[in-house]
Amino acid sequence: MTARRKAAILGGGVIGxxxxxxxxxxxxxxxxxxxxxxxxxxxxxxxxxxxxxxxMLYEVRLPEEGRLLFCDTLAEAVADADWxxxxxxxxxxxxxxxxxxxxxxxxxTAIVGSSTSGFMPSQLQEGLDRPGAVLVAHPFNPVYLxxxxxxxxxxxxxxxxxxxxxxxxxxxxxxxxVIGKEIDAHIADRLLEAVWREALWLVKDGMATTGEIxxxxxxxxxxxxxxxxxxxxxxxxxxxxxxxxxxxxxxxALQWPWTKLMDVPDLTAELVDTIAAQSDAQSGHMTIxxxxxxxxxxxxxxxxxxxxxxxxxxxxLDAHEKTIAQRGAPQAGEPLETIARIVPxxxxxxxxxxxxxxxxxxxxxxxDAVLALIGAGEDYVAAGFSFFTxxxxxxxxxxxxxxxxxRVETVVTEGAGKKLRLSHRLLxxxxxxxxxxxxxxxxxxxxxxxxxxxxxxxxxxLETLATSHSILRPxxxxx
Amino acid sequence: MTARRKAAILGGGVIGxxxxxxxxxxxxxxxxxxxxxxxxxxxxxxxxxxxxxxxMLYEVRLPEEGRLLFCDTLAEAVADADWxxxxxxxxxxxxxxxxxxxxxxxxxTAIVGSSTSGFMPSQLQEGLDRPGAVLVAHPFNPVYLxxxxxxxxxxxxxxxxxxxxxxxxxxxxxxxxVIGKEIDAHIADRLLEAVWREALWLVKDGMATTGEIxxxxxxxxxxxxxxxxxxxxxxxxxxxxxxxxxxxxxxxALQWPWTKLMDVPDLTAELVDTIAAQSDAQSGHMTIxxxxxxxxxxxxxxxxxxxxxxxxxxxxLDAHEKTIAQRGAPQAGEPLETIARIVPxxxxxxxxxxxxxxxxxxxxxxxDAVLALIGAGEDYVAAGFSFFTxxxxxxxxxxxxxxxxxRVETVVTEGAGKKLRLSHRLLxxxxxxxxxxxxxxxxxxxxxxxxxxxxxxxxxxLETLATSHSILRPxxxxx
Numbered sequence: 019m020t021a022r023r024k025a026a027i028l029g030g031g032v033i034g035x036x037x038x039x040x041x042x043x044x045x046x047x048x049x050x051x052x053x054x055x056x057x058x059x060x061x062x063x064x065x066x067x068x069x070x071x072x073x074m075l076y077e078v079r080l081p082e083e084g085r086l087l088f089c090d091t092l093a094e095a096v097a098d099a100d101w102x103x104x105x106x107x108x109x110x111x112x113x114x115x116x117x118x119x120x121x122x123x124x125x126x127t128a129i130v131g132s133s134t135s136g137f138m139p140s141q142l143q144e145g146l147d148r149p150g151a152v153l154v155a156h157p158f159n160p161v162y163l164x165x166x167x168x169x170x171x172x173x174x175x176x177x178x179x180x181x182x183x184x185x186x187x188x189x190x191x192x193x194x195x196v197i198g199k200e201i202d203a204h205i206a207d208r209l210l211e212a213v214w215r216e217a218l219w220l221v222k223d224g225m226a227t228t229g230e231i232x233x234x235x236x237x238x239x240x241x242x243x244x245x246x247x248x249x250x251x252x253x254x255x256x257x258x259x260x261x262x263x264x265x266x267x268x269x270x271a272l273q274w275p276w277t278k279l280m281d282v283p284d285l286t287a288e289l290v291d292t293i294a295a296q297s298d299a300q301s302g303h304m305t306i307x308x309x310x311x312x313x314x315x316x317x318x319x320x321x322x323x324x325x326x327x328x329x330x331x332x333x334x335l336d337a338h339e340k341t342i343a344q345r346g347a348p349q350a351g352e353p354l355e356t357i358a359r360i361v362p363x364x365x366x367x368x369x370x371x372x373x374x375x376x377x378x379x380x381x382x383x384x385x386d387a388v389l390a391l392i393g394a395g396e397d398y399v400a401a402g403f404s405f406f407t408x409x410x411x412x413x414x415x416x417x418x419x420x421x422x423x424x425r426v427e428t429v430v431t432e433g434a435g436k437k438l439r440l441s442h443r444l445l446x447x448x449x450x451x452x453x454x455x456x457x458x459x460x461x462x463x464x465x466x467x468x469x470x471x472x473x474x475x476x477x478x479x480l481e482t483l484a485t486s487h488s489i490l491r492p493x494x495x496x497x
Numbered sequence: 498m499t500a501r502r503k504a505a506i507l508g509g510g511v512i513g514x515x516x517x518x519x520x521x522x523x524x525x526x527x528x529x530x531x532x533x534x535x536x537x538x539x540x541x542x543x544x545x546x547x548x549x550x551x552x553m554l555y556e557v558r559l560p561e562e563g564r565l566l567f568c569d570t571l572a573e574a575v576a577d578a579d580w581x582x583x584x585x586x587x588x589x590x591x592x593x594x595x596x597x598x599x600x601x602x603x604x605x606t607a608i609v610g611s612s613t614s615g616f617m618p619s620q621l622q623e624g625l626d627r628p629g630a631v632l633v634a635h636p637f638n639p640v641y642l643x644x645x646x647x648x649x650x651x652x653x654x655x656x657x658x659x660x661x662x663x664x665x666x667x668x669x670x671x672x673x674x675v676i677g678k679e680i681d682a683h684i685a686d687r688l689l690e691a692v693w694r695e696a697l698w699l700v701k702d703g704m705a706t707t708g709e710i711x712x713x714x715x716x717x718x719x720x721x722x723x724x725x726x727x728x729x730x731x732x733x734x735x736x737x738x739x740x741x742x743x744x745x746x747x748x749x750a751l752q753w754p755w756t757k758l759m760d761v762p763d764l765t766a767e768l769v770d771t772i773a774a775q776s777d778a779q780s781g782h783m784t785i786x787x788x789x790x791x792x793x794x795x796x797x798x799x800x801x802x803x804x805x806x807x808x809x810x811x812x813x814l815d816a817h818e819k820t821i822a823q824r825g826a827p828q829a830g831e832p833l834e835t836i837a838r839i840v841p842x843x844x845x846x847x848x849x850x851x852x853x854x855x856x857x858x859x860x861x862x863x864x865d866a867v868l869a870l871i872g873a874g875e876d877y878v879a880a881g882f883s884f885f886t887x888x889x890x891x892x893x894x895x896x897x898x899x900x901x902x903x904r905v906e907t908v909v910t911e912g913a914g915k916k917l918r919l920s921h922r923l924l925x926x927x928x929x930x931x932x933x934x935x936x937x938x939x940x941x942x943x944x945x946x947x948x949x950x951x952x953x954x955x956x957x958x959l960e961t962l963a964t965s966h967s968i969l970r971p972x973x974x975x976x
Contacts, residue, residue, distance in 0.1 A: 032734065044821075063786075070900055071793040074841035075800055076818045077862065079902065158717040159734060160789075163796050165813050166717035191817040193716045195709060205705050206713040212691040217727055221775070222768050226684050229779035230674060232726025234685040237672045238637040238645035240726065243719030244799060245809040247711025248696055255511065255638060289701050296700070300708035307542075310639075314550040316808050317642050320723060321554055323802035326843050329795050330724040334644050338670040339555045342523075362553035364805050368878060369943070374886045375858035382853050383556065399847060407853045411890040417946065421549050423558070464848070467896065 022047055022084060023186070026099035026124075028092060028116060030057040033133050034105035035064030036161025038086075041101070043072050043162065044190040045081030050088050051095035058088055068162035075163070092116070093123040101186055103155065105133040113142055121147050129183050131155030131169075135207050138200040139172040149174045153183060156204055157192070165193040168204045236330050245316035249293070250301050254309050261297040265290050319364040348391065350486040356384035356442070357426035361418050372418040378410060381442045381455040384426040388440060392479035394472070403472065405438055405459040413494060416452045423447040431492050433484030435477070436461040436469050441492035454494040501526055501563060502665070505578040505603075507571060507595060509536040511543065512612050513584035515640025517565075518547030520580070522641065523669040524560030529567050530574035537567055547641035554642070571595070572602040580665050582634065584612040592621060600626050608662050610634030610648075614686050617679040618651040628653045632662060635683055636671070644672040647683045715809050724795035728772070729780050733788050740776040744769050798843040827870065829965040835863035835921070836905035840897050851897040857889060860921045860934040863905040867919060871958035873951070882951065884917055884938040892973060895931045902926040910971050912963030914956070915940040915948050920971035933973040 025041040027034050030052035038061060042048045050061065073080050089095040096102050102124055106112050113132065120130055130152045132142055143149030154170035167187055171180050180196060187194040197204055203211065220226045226234070242251050249261075256264025301309060325332035348354050357380055367373040389395055389405055398404070418424065425445045432439035442455040461472045472480065504520040506513050509531040517540060521527045529540065552559050568574040575581050581599055585591050592611065599609055609631045611621055622628035633649035646666055650659050659675060666673040676683055682690065699705045705713070721730050728740075735743030780788060804811035827833050836859055846852040868874055868884055877883070897903065904924045911918035921934040940951045951959065 032736065067789055067793055070790075071797050071842075073839040074797045074843075074899070075804070075814055076821070077838055078818055078821060079837040079839065081821055158721075160793060160796070163793060163800070164717055164720060165810060166713065168713070188817075189820065191813070193712065193813050195712055195716075197705065197709075199704050201704050205699060205710060206717050208695050208699065209692050209710075209714065210718060212695040213688050213727060216687050216691040218768070218772075220684060220687065221772055225678050225680050226676065227779070228728035228772060228775040230676075231684065231688075232728050232779065233672065233674055234645065234647070235688065235722050235726035236724060237674075238643055238685050239689060240719070240722030240724075241643060242637075243714050244723035245715060245719075245803060247714035247719065248692060249707035249711050257511065289697070293697075293700055293707060296707040300706070300711065310546055311549075312808065314546055314639060314642060316803060316806055317639070318550050318553045319802035319806050320799050321642070323798040323843060324724060324795060325554070327795055327798050329791065331644060334670070334672050335554055338667075339557055341668065342555070342557055342560055358558040359556055360552040360558065363550075364553075364802060368875070369883050369885070373858065374861050374889065375854050378857035378889075378891075379852065379854035396847070404848050406848070406893070406896075408893050409891065410853065410857075410893075412857075412888065414885070414887050414889075417885075420553070 023100040024049065024084075024098055026051070026096040026102040026128075027105070028052070028095065028103065028120070029105035029107075029133075030054070030061045031105060032060075032064065032159060033157065033161060034103065035061045036068070036159065037103045037105065037133070037157065039065050039068030039072070039162040040190050040192070042084050042086055043068060043080055045084055046101075046190070047084040048086050049095040049097075049099065050086070051090075051092045064162075067160070071160075072162045092119050096120055096124040096128065099124060099128050102128050102130045103133065104130065108134065108136060110137060110141060113137070114145060117142060117146055117152055121151070124151075126151075129153070129179060129186065131183065133157060136203050138202060139170050139175070140200055143172060143174055150176055150179060153180070154204065155183065155187065155194075156207075158206070165191060166206065167192045167194050168197055168206060169194045170197045170200060170204055172200055237334065241317055241320060241331060242313070244320055246313060249297055250309070251313075253297050253301055254306060254313060257306055260306075261294040262290055265293065315363045318362060322362060322364055348483075351489055353427040353429050353487075353490060354388060354391070355425060356387035356428040357424065357444075359424060361420050361422045361424060363420040366420050370419070372420075372422075374412075374414060377412050377414060377444065377453045377455070380424065380426060380444055381410065381412070381440075381457055382407065384428050384442050385438075385440055385457055385459060388428060388430065388438075388483075392476055392483060394476050398473075398476065399464065402464045403470075403476075404462055404464055406462050407457055407459050409458040410455060411494075412453055412455045414453050416446070416450055418444075418446070418452055424452070427493075429490045429492060430480075430484045430487040431456075432458075433480040433487075436471060438480060441494065443493040451493075456492065456494060502579045502668075503528065503563075503577055505530070505575040505581040505607075506584070507531070507574065507581065507599070508584035508586075508612075509533070509540045510584060511539075511638060512636065512640060513582065514540045514543030515547070515638060516582045516584065516612070516636065518544050518551065518641040519669050519671070521563050521565055522547060522551050522559055524563055525580075525669070526563040527565050528574040528576075528578065529565070530569075530571045543641075546639070550639075551641045571598050575599055575603040575607065578603060578607050581607050581609045582612065583609065587613060587615060589616060589620060592616070593624060596621060596625055596631055600630070603630075605630075608632070608658060608665065610662065612636060615682050617681060618649050618654070619679055622651060622653055629655055629658060632659070633683065634662065634666065634673075635686075637685070644670060645685065646671045646673050647676055647685060648673045649676045649679060649683055651679055716813065720796060720799060720810060721792070723799055725792060728776055729788070730792075732776050732780055733785060733792060736785055739785075740773040741769055744772065794842045797841060801841060801843055827962075830968055832906040832908050832966075832969060833867060833870070834904060835866035835907040836903065836923075838903060840899050840901045840903060842899040845899050849898070851899075851901075853891075853893060856891050856893060856923065856932045856934070859903065859905060859923055860889065860891065860919075860936055861886065863907050863921050864917075864919055864936055864938060867907060867909065867917075867962075871955055871962060873955045877952075877955065878943065881943045882949075882955075883941055883943055885941050886936055886938050888937040889934060890973075891932055891934045893932050895925070895929055897925070897931055903931070906972075908969045908971060909959075909963045909966040910935075911937075912959040912966075915950060917959065920973065922972040930972075935971065935973060 024047040027038045027050045156168040158164040184194045365376040429441045438459040444453040463470045503526040506517045506529045635647040637643040663673045844855040908920045917938040923932040942949045
């Protein structure tokens with residue numbers, strides 16, 4: 019970015035506030051005008067959320083925040099603005115008044131985006147002196163996180179102004195989907211409305227509750243749609259025979275008496291050809307096998323991400339895992355088998371192998387298994403105590419790839435008072451040693467976040483284990 | 498699990514094969530019957546995908562695979578089965594024939610699930626001797642990954658048999674959504690059909706291509722729906738005023754001329770009350786602020802997971818990141834600032850702080866920044882060379898939490914020939930040192946995966962940097 023740019027935000031509700039946050043956190047100056055006396059409080063609440071979440075998406079620091087100015091008049095807000103975003107309530111007369119007012123005060127070069135979810139740009143442009151300055155820029159909640167923005171010009175917008183709009187929206191991390199033809203409700207909201215209508219029927223007829231409908235979405239096709247949309251997903255369902263085969267196989271089902279709303283376009287040869295050709299253009303560079311692999315890897319990564327949050331589908335995975343997590347009882351004087359698992363695809367990096375940090379994670383998880391064994395697991399943490407790692411050394415001896423079966427053997431090399439020292443080795447399926455690790459942990463109070471003595475039961479269990487391991491040697495005696 | 502259970506899979510296409518994989522990989526014995534001569538090959542292809550992906554979801558190893566048996570007759574397949582899954586083509590006469598055949602050969606205690614996406618259980622049960630054994634168990638592709646399965650009994654299924662079905666499906670990691678009332682196409686497919694119909698209209702009318710529709714889904718509401726469904730998302734949109742407010746605000750929009758299909762249920766006071774009460778039951782234990790935080794954290798984790806895969810929304814994030822990744826030129830004789838970023842929420846663990854393995858990741862990323870600086874970045878990797886870490890030591894000095902700004906300073910302590918040694922320190926926003934790290938890397942050929950000399954340009958850049966850093970001391974001289 020060269021000179022700092024300025025956005026004017028007209029209307030500071032959830033949508034306007036989200037726009038504001040996205041511009042501001044990407045380094046734009048932002049001026050707001052909203053006659054609501056609560057606007058500053060409401061925007062502040064959106065900003066708290068956005069400041070927490072948006073910067074987390076990136077591995078680099080975002081540019082310094084721009085300046086935020088609350089204005090008393092629309093004229094003040096739009097002065098010198100590069101982008102003006104109108105997010106007023108969904109009433110055409112109100113939008114017309116605001117857009118006309120913008121026309122009187124804004125720089126001629128400013129682009130005016132409307133957040134309207136329903137109106138077409140030509141409707142918004144009616145009666146304006148400079149209709150070509152206004153287009154639809156329809157975002158999705160939360161605006162500071164979701165990249166989609168539907169950009170809808172009319173015939174009165176120049177190609178150059180659409181290009182400038184796209185460039186500015188990209189510069190704040192959005193995905194401008196330029197919609198070539200005007201249509202009520204654009205594209206995404208038409209799909210959303212279709213689902214919403216069907217969902218209302220299901221609730222009204224007592225077929226399902228709101229919670230059941232949400233579960234039917236988030237444990238099924240919602241996961242698919244976060245990474246591929248509708249057509250690419252169905253292309254896979256059609257198999258090697260492709261999209262035409264899918265349409266031939268499933269097309270007729272559309273005519274069945276499945277829903278309340280039955281007006282379906284005829285699947286003429288022409289429509290089938292159109293869809294097949296568009297699908298080829300979209301996904302034809304990958305075979306169905308490659309698409310399947312891509313889909314599966316994306317689903318695994320997504321589902322594991324939610325597992326890490328202990329949310330949505332992750333809760334199910336965790337519950338299932340508990341039913342399969344079984345480990346043989348430890349044998350006195352034998353190393354503990356602390357980990358037996360598969361390397362997941364989200365642990366690999368650009369070198370095509372397990373990232374070095376994940377060796378550290380495996381050993382950290384191995385330490386958790388030791389802690390569970392000595393009674394310092396989940397319940398102990400809930401009671402306010404834990405062990406924190408203070409030092410780790412890892413020697414990387416051989417690579418690992420996604421899908422590999424790995425095991426960790428762990429020896430307690432020190433276990434007395436506040437100190438716990440572990441020696442790990444990470445083994446492949448064939449017994450190859452892929453890494454060794456030495457890890458020193460200290461017992462802490464989670465209240466003071468400082469070292470303290472463990473409970474009597476934990477101390478005794480730890481000492482018993484350490485004593486039984488005293489005949490074993492650390493895995494990396496060279497350290 | 499106690500005694501090993503047996504599933505019979507009738508029909509081994511994409512859906513039947515997916516069922517088979519899920520049972521088998523969860524330790525069930527599986528017998529398949531499919532008259533298609535290509536069935537074994539097709540199932541083999543699904544199994545390759547499933548064996549790769551499903552075990553990656555868990556931090557523990559799945560139970561040992563059951564035995565897989567291809568059978569020449571249906572009778573042989575269903576003998577002694579605990580669960581029988583019918584995934585024949587969607588023709589009622591065909592399904593009736595198969596279900597009657599199952600009735601003649603299966604144990605009386607077996608549960609028979611049908612993968613039908615359209616038929617109601619009472620339709621399937623017509624004319625059967627033991628109708629109560631059969632219910633709908635409708636899964637979603639890929640069956641081995643997506644947990645949703647719609648379980649639909651009729652009035653002829655006993656409560657006990659539904660309970661047993663639910664227990665068995667849960668034991669293989671699925672989420673059985675029991676649908677109390679029979680309905681054509683159950684629940685999820687009605688929502689999918691509604692979207693599909695609308696999407697076909699959009700393509701037919703030339704409003705959008707298949708690729709644009711997919712983008713409108715996966716960069717917008719698809720991300721939302723992977724973690725919350727429709728109603729919980731809209732509950733947030735309604736703000737503190739709740740679901741009733743949302744319905745009052747957006748309800749009228751449903752009557753607008755937005756789509757081809759306009760039959761909408763009246764939002765009577767009764768329907769509004771029903772939806773509001775169900776939404777309270779589902780999400781009322783959280784305030785809107787809490788729901789927003791949950792949504793944002795889930796979205797961040799999901800989007801970052803796809804970023805790690807360089808897929809879908811992750812591609813957009815990566816492209817945007819490149820436009821903001823700017824670092825001042827390194828000053829000779831000064832430590833390099835290799836990292837400046839925010840701790841994302843997916844890096845925290847059950848102790849509420851950044852997991853120890855992520856300190857390793859930060860230092861690994863810091864090393865990448867050094868590599869990019871000496872010309873050993875992405876292009877160099879693409880050309881077949883890289884540096885692999887062989888040894889790391891980390892001292893953890895202070896905790897870090899999600900949202901914290903962190904920086905890393907790096908000193909090149911050794912840089913000659915194949916060897917690169919780095920000393921890092923991780924700093925908080927106030928200059929506190931949170932960790933120090935020592936990291937030894939070796940230059941490798943990505944073809945042989947063995948050590949080799951770097952290219953002349955990389956070697957020279959490395960030696961220049963190392964020389965300029967020779968006046969600096971490692972951050973942890975005590976090592």
